[in-house]
Ligand SMILES: Nc1ncnc2c1ncn2[C@@H]1O[C@H](COP(=O)(O)OP(=O)(O)OP(=O)(O)O)[C@@H](O)[C@H]1O
């Protein structure tokens with residue numbers, strides 16, 4: 001005899017099955033879709049909040065075991081499709097870039113810790129999972145993104161929009177594309193502000209899941225301008241493991257907190273014999289911010305960056321591949337967590 005299973009029975013069977021990162025039921029998060037019930041089968045889709053979800057396999061097996069144990073035994077086939085759709089914060093706010101779901105700034109309190117390398121790796125990593133990604137170089141005085149991704153060319157204007165340069169399947173914008181090589185940028189604060197807001201609001205970013213922004217070192221004008229110009233999804237703080245560097249990282253964290261920019265987490269870069277290890281994880285715990293993982297000090301990372309082949313850090317055999325993918329996945333999870341948090345952070349009002 002045919003059973004009379006309904007879609008709501010399937011939904012009920014999934015009560016209590018959570019996205020472990022978001023700590024909420026998949027059903028409440030609207031992640032269970034396309035339920036199709038056959039005579040002896042149930043098919044459904046789990047729509048994750050990011051293709052870079054670190055817990056994809058766990059979520060699939062949790063869904064499967066809940067269905068196996070709670071649905072009638074004559075359901076022989078349970079077919080679970082895993083898909084993903086990056087969510088933004090859901091509501092539009094003043095300063096948002098239309099079509100861009102998430103904007104992530106990568107900063108540090110100190111120069112030379114690997115921000116640009118990591119911003120590029122994060123962008124390429126998110127891209128490798130199938131997301132649409134943009135990479136904006138906000139280091140106006142010392143742009144290094146064009147070199148890292150091996151891109152050149154001049155951004156063209158189309159109407160009142162500037163077309164970004166395509167590199168590695170991403171949309172890239174940098175002051176480096178607008179200058180003759182080796183020319184120094186001489187600019188005062190208000191001009192800097194103008195360039196940053198143009199990069200955000202006049203560049204034709206199109207539809208992006210993630211726009212990653214590489215910040216210049218320190219706690220200067222650029223992060224302030226960014227925080228004023230748009231509601232950032234959050235910031236990633238990069239630091240190296242040694243105590244002195246951690247002090248600077250704390251300064252960066254304090255700055256983002258003052259600017260009301262959510263801190264998505266801290267990455268320890270250049271972990272290993274030279275600078276030590278573990279300092280950032282400890283500091284992150286102390287400061288109650290997520291730790292996104294560590295990336296070892298590897299000659300190959302520097303060489304690939306120097307050669308303009310940043311994407312090679314993800315080559316199958318590269319020692320940098322797994323640590324970087326780990327950072328990318330943990331970050332993607334934190335972005336999803338940030339987006340379901342309520343109420344939203346109010347946009348910063350700057351005096352004067
Ligand atoms: N994990 C790593 N292993 C080895 N070399 C690295 C690593 N991360 C970054 N580097 C190298 O360190 C140097 C500085 O990196 P990068 O330019 O990314 O730092 P930055 O923080 O952006 O610097 P700045 O403050 O000048 O913008 C580069 O030569 C880069 O290739």
Ligand SMILES: [Mg+2]
Nearest residue numbers: 115116139144
């Ligand atoms: Mg840099």
